[in-house]
Amino acid sequence: MAPEDFRRLLDRDAPHVYSVLMRDRAADAGKGRGLRRWIRDARLLFLSVSEKLTPRRRLLFALSLIAAAFGASGFELTYDSSGHGFRVDASPLAFLIAVGGLLFLLASELVDRVLVRDEVEVARQLQRELLPKKLPEVPGWTFVASWKTANDIGGDYHRIEPLPDGRLAIVLSDASGHGMAAGLLMAITDTALGVALELDPSPAAVAALLHRALRRTGDRRSFVTLFYGLLDPSTGRLEFVSAAHPSPLLRRRDGRLEEPARGSLPLGIGDRCEPARGELVLEPGDLLVLSTDGLFEALDAASEAFGWERLRRLVAETTGGATALHGVLGDALDRHVGGEPISDDRTIVIAERLAVASPPRSDAA
Numbered sequence: 001m002a003p004e005d006f007r008r009l010l011d012r013d014a015p016h017v018y019s020v021l022m023r024d025r026a027a028d029a030g031k032g033r034g035l036r037r038w039i040r041d042a043r044l045l046f047l048s049v050s051e052k053l054t055p056r057r058r059l060l061f062a063l064s065l066i067a068a069a070f071g072a073s074g075f076e077l078t079y080d081s082s083g084h085g086f087r088v089d090a091s092p093l094a095f096l097i098a099v100g101g102l103l104f105l106l107a108s109e110l111v112d113r114v115l116v117r118d119e120v121e122v123a124r125q126l127q128r129e130l131l132p133k134k135l136p137e138v139p140g141w142t143f144v145a146s147w148k149t150a151n152d153i154g155g156d157y158h159r160i161e162p163l164p165d166g167r168l169a170i171v172l173s174d175a176s177g178h179g180m181a182a183g184l185l186m187a188i189t190d191t192a193l194g195v196a197l198e199l200d201p202s203p204a205a206v207a208a209l210l211h212r213a214l215r216r217t218g219d220r221r222s223f224v225t226l227f228y229g230l231l232d233p234s235t236g237r238l239e240f241v242s243a244a245h246p247s248p249l250l251r252r253r254d255g256r257l258e259e260p261a262r263g264s265l266p267l268g269i270g271d272r273c274e275p276a277r278g279e280l281v282l283e284p285g286d287l288l289v290l291s292t293d294g295l296f297e298a299l300d301a302a303s304e305a306f307g308w309e310r311l312r313r314l315v316a317e318t319t320g321g322a323t324a325l326h327g328v329l330g331d332a333l334d335r336h337v338g339g340e341p342i343s344d345d346r347t348i349v350i351a352e353r354l355a356v357a358s359p360p361r362s363d364a365a
Contacts, residue, residue: 008339021048057105064101071095120152120180127153127183130190136162138233140284140354144326147347155182155224156292156345157189163201170229170238172245172349174292176221176266182345188217189224203228203241207267207275214268223268226275227261227290236282236353243267243275246293246308249315253285253355257316285355287322289315294346295329298337306336322352 019026025044050058071094135143147156155175162168171193175185192213196206206228214222227248229240242261250258262276282288291311298306311329318328329348 018045021045021052024048024051053105057108060101060105064098064105067094067101068098071098117152123180123183124152127186130187131157132159135160136168138162138168141233142322142352142354143350144322144352145347145349146326146330147345148342149345150294150342151179153180153183154178154345155186156294156347157186157224158290158347158349159190159193160349160351161197163197166233167201168231168233169197169201169206170231170290170349170351171227172290172292172347173224173226174245174294174345174347175224178344181222185214185222185224188213201230203230203239203277204275207241207243208273211267211273215271223266225266225292231282231351236284236286237279238282238288239277239279241275241277243273246291246296249289249312250280250282251287251289251315253283255316257312282351282353284353287325287350287352289325290349290351292345292347294342294344295333295348297344298333298342298346299340300336301338301340306333321354322350326350 022045025048028040028044050061053061071091074091131147132145135145143160145158145160147154147158149156155177157171157173157175159171160168161171173186173189175182175189177185189210192210193206196209199205199209207226210224210226214224224243225245226243227240227245228242229238231238240261243264244266245261247259247261250260252258258280260278260280262278264274264276267273267275296306296308296311300306310332314328314332315325318325326348333346
């Protein structure tokens with residue numbers, strides 16, 4: 001354990017624990033001054049911890065604190081009869097009871113946490129099964145993708161699916177929220193997308209079906225951003241829809257940078273589905289970068305975001321193809337974030353149409 005880890009435990013983990021425990025009483029905490037404020041906050045913290053325990057564990061928690069109070073007071077047992085008696089210092093026993101009760105309480109909570117972690121790991125494994133293990137190999141094209149979740153379960157989703165007619169469906173979405181709730185939305189998106197691709201893979205039809213599926217299964221807080229493109233590898237034509245998703249960055253062979261997508265409402269919000277539509281052609285040597293907002297919103301220790309302009313600059317200035325650019329973006333992001341935990345899922349998908357090699361020159365006879 002490095003000194004930085006211990007410092008992070010005090011500077012970041014302790015305030016985080018306090019904020020989570022006191023989030024139901026945030027409006028009441030911190031009022032007053034001096035000793036009265038500390039007593040008030042201690043009482044609120046005790047109530048917050050107690051309310052998050054089961055009734056039996058709440059009783060054990062209270063008894064352990066009472067035993068600790070007796071131990072701190074130097075509690076003694078005395079007996080005197082006809083000039084003979086004994087004196088027993090009960091404080092060590094009280095402390096032992098307090099420590100034993102708190103350790104048992106801690107062990108009980110850890111067992112619950114382990115069981116939940118096992119269930120979360122199963123869910124995480126199932127989520128991994130939904131994401132592509134291998135990207136398609138298409139002559140004249142290179143595809144690179146990576147993803148990382150802020151929690152065990154994430155809400156980012158990507159897919160590059162070859163269709164029977166030779167076209168490719170390129171999907172990148174970001175579900176609202178974090179953790180298990182976002183993971184459930186991601187699973188709904190995957191299921192609905194599979195049905196949509198079989199019925200009608202056109203961008204407008206896919207977005208409409210996903211929107212209906214989210215409206216039927218979620219509430220008003222359940223929505224996803226979406227970029228869906230239908231790519232013809234032979235011509236480079238990409239027809240797409242974008243619903244509140246960050247615009248892709250299109251780097252032309254000559255270095256020009258374009259942002260082809262416009263904004264709109266996410267899928268799952270409102271009765272009507274009206275994602276932004278567009279079309280572009282990837283020429284040989286062009287490169288398309290797709291990402292979720294967790295990339296450019298990643299924060300460093302000073303809470304400074306990675307930034308959209310930095311992302312644009314790296315895409316424009318990096319020489320080399322999709323693989324090289326993906327490495328540059330990953331290294332730059334790691335340097336920016338440092339040892340800070342990521343606060344949002346992030347996904348990067350890069351599609352590159354390889355430049356056509358010049359035909360060999362033949363000498364005249």
